[in-house]
Amino acid sequence: MAVRVPILRQGSHLIASIQEELTDSDILNLQTRILDEVVKRQADGVIIDVGALDVIDSFGTRTLAEIAAAVQLRGAKMVIVGIQPEVALSMVLLGLTLDSVPTMLDLDAGIAELKGSAQ
C-alpha cells in the first residue's frame, strides 16, 4: 500500500516527516508533492525528517539530493534532519554523500538552520 508522507506547514516552512519505510514510488511521490507545495505555499524552507528510515540507499540518496536541488532552484532552502547513525555509516561506506544538502541532527536544529539562513 502506498505511503503518503504528511507535509506540514510551519510559517513559511514545510516539514515532511517520514514515519515509516518508503518504497521507491513513495519517495518519488513525496518528491512531486514537496515541489508542488513549495510553489503553492511559496515556502522558503523545507525540512525532511528521515529519522524513521532504517535504510537510505543509492536511490533514496539520489532522490533526496534531487528534491533539494529543485527546492533550491525555487529560491528555497532544504535541510535533511534525523539521519540515524547506522544509516549514515552505511551511506558513507556505500560511497553516498549528500554534499549539496545541509543535514542536521534533529528537527529543532533544522528549524534553527532555516531561520538562521533567512537573516
Next chain:
Amino acid sequence: MKRAAIAEVQQVNVQHDGDVVLARQMGRQMAMDLGFSKADQALIATAISELARNIVNYATHGTVEMHPITNSRDTGIHVVVSDVGPGIDDIEAAMADGFSTGRSLGLGLPGTKRIVDEFDIQSTPGEGVTITIVKWKLR
C-alpha cells in the same frame, strides 16, 4: 555447546518496489535475530536493497533468498539475489564505480561489494544475474 535457535531459509519474490522493502526488512530482522550489531544490520539491509532494486529496474522478476550460515568460528548471513532478465554483458564494467546503464549513480554493485564480506556475481546474457553475498558477524 548451546546455540541459539537460528531462523530458517527466508525467500522473497521480487517484482515490484514494495518487494524491495520487504526483502531488506527480512534481512534486517534475520541480522537482528542473529545478534549482528545495529551498524551491520543497516549494512545488510542496504546491500539487499541495492541488489533487489536491480531486479525491479533491470529484470522481469527474481528472488532474494537468505539464510544464516556458520563455520567453526563465526555466524553470518548468506544472501542469494537472482533474477530472470537480460543479464549483464560486461560484469567488469558493471562492477566499476560510476558505471550505469540505467538512471542511477552507478554505485549499486561496487558499493554493495564494499559493504559485505563476500561477493560473487554470475550472469548469462539473455538469462539473468545471480549475486551471492555473505556478511559475517564481528565478534
